[in-house]
Amino acid sequence: MPAGLLELHMEVMVNGKSVNTEEGAAVLDVIQSLNLDPAHVVAELNGDIVPREAFAGTGLSPEDKLELVRLVGGG
Amino acid sequence: MALRIAGRDFSSRLLMGTGKFPSPTVMAQSLEASGSEIVTVALRRVDITNPEGDILAAIDRERYLLLPNTSGARDAEEALRLARLARAAGCGDWIKLEVTPDPRYLLPDPLETLKAAKMMLKEKFIVLPYINADPILAKYLEEAGTATVMPLGAPIGTNKGLKTRDNVEIIIEQSQVPVVVDAGLGAPSDAALCMELGADAVLVNTAIASAEDPVGMARAFRGAVVAGRDAYDAGLPAQARTASASSPLTGFLREEGDALRNDS
Numbered sequence: 211m212p213a214g215l216l217e218l219h220m221e222v223m224v225n226g227k228s229v230n231t232e233e234g235a236a237v238l239d240v241i242q243s244l245n246l247d248p249a250h251v252v253a254e255l256n257g258d259i260v261p262r263e264a265f266a267g268t269g270l271s272p273e274d275k276l277e278l279v280r281l282v283g284g285g
Numbered sequence: 286m287a288l289r290i291a292g293r294d295f296s297s298r299l300l301m302g303t304g305k306f307p308s309p310t311v312m313a314q315s316l317e318a319s320g321s322e323i324v325t326v327a328l329r330r331v332d333i334t335n336p337e338g339d340i341l342a343a344i345d346r347e348r349y350l351l352l353p354n355t356s357g358a359r360d361a362e363e364a365l366r367l368a369r370l371a372r373a374a375g376c377g378d379w380i381k382l383e384v385t386p387d388p389r390y391l392l393p394d395p396l397e398t399l400k401a402a403k404m405m406l407k408e409k410f411i412v413l414p415y416i417n418a419d420p421i422l423a424k425y426l427e428e429a430g431t432a433t434v435m436p437l438g439a440p441i442g443t444n445k446g447l448k449t450r451d452n453v454e455i456i457i458e459q460s461q462v463p464v465v466v467d468a469g470l471g472a473p474s475d476a477a478l479c480m481e482l483g484a485d486a487v488l489v490n491t492a493i494a495s496a497e498d499p500v501g502m503a504r505a506f507r508g509a510v511v512a513g514r515d516a517y518d519a520g521l522p523a524q525a526r527t528a529s530a531s532s533p534l535t536g537f538l539r540e541e542g543d544a545l546r547n548d549s
Binding site: 224225226227229244245246250251252253254259261262277278279280281282283284285 | 302303304305306309312325326327328329330331332333334336340341351353354356369370371373374376441442468488490491
């Protein structure tokens with residue numbers, strides 16, 4: 211990005227919390243910015259599951275609702 | 286003979302849960318000690334403010350079949366959503382269907398469970414439904430096409446044992462799919478009893494994870510499940526109301542005609 215160009219921020223909801231990200235960010239960018247391993251995360255965007263291979267190619271819009279889910283211990 | 290579920294054979298009849306362990310290491314060691322081949326996991330939101338280590342790191346997916354559960358689901362729609370997320374997590378089509386809206390007793394909602402099972406079966410999931418020990422509900426689920434039925438022994442985490450024995454016996458008698466007694470089993474003897482009654486498998490989590498020595502308890506449950514199944518296969522003898530001597534009734538070391546004490 212050329213020096214001096216403003217980064218446009220947008221707000222999306224991630225797991226019910228407001229998160230700031232760059233305009234035009236993809237699902238993968240949000241996952242990585244949270245220091246999560248994409249291989250161990252499942253993503254659901256506005257109620258629809260995003261396949262892992264589509265993380266990089268699925269762009270986000272303002273007010274989007276992203277759910278990031280993982281496997282945990284359970285009975 | 287192996288345990289067969291959805292066309293796959295397993296040598297272990299002990300399924301294990303992975304919750305409540307003191308650490309992922311102890312959980313992995315307990316899994317190893319249990320001999321289990323099918324292991325349940327849950328799906329939860331990542332804590333984005335504090336992402337922790339991943340349970341998958343502690344479970345070798347080449348060795349164990351991961352069985353995600355729909356715990357947290359309060360109705361059929363939520364259960365279906367979790368099943369789809371589990372599939373997207375790479376867990377395949379196997380799903381433990383669990384709809385437990387009431388947190389005090391965590392009893393499975395029968396109507397939502399049956400509804401969810403039918404929805405999931407339409408989407409080609411392999412459904413293992415957790416239910417109360419209701420023989421009629423078990424039959425509905427079997428007829429809908431579930432891979433097993435999984436009646437509870439007692440509410441989750443109570444360690445009360447097989448409180449639902451009579452109904453579980455009816456389910457075992459009538460079921461054409463494997464019966465896995467799941468929840469509430471608190472001691473290896475509980476698991477052995479289920480197997481002696483003819484259950485195909487048991488699922489244990491709390492009793493192992495909350496034991497003083499989870500690894501030792503996993504080993505104990507492993508032995509109990511094998512013992513119970515061996516006993517069932519060997520044909521348990523019937524109970525009797527009165528005694529029948531184990532030692533011969535002749536050749537006693539006394540004169541013939543000597544009366545037994547109190548015999549007049």
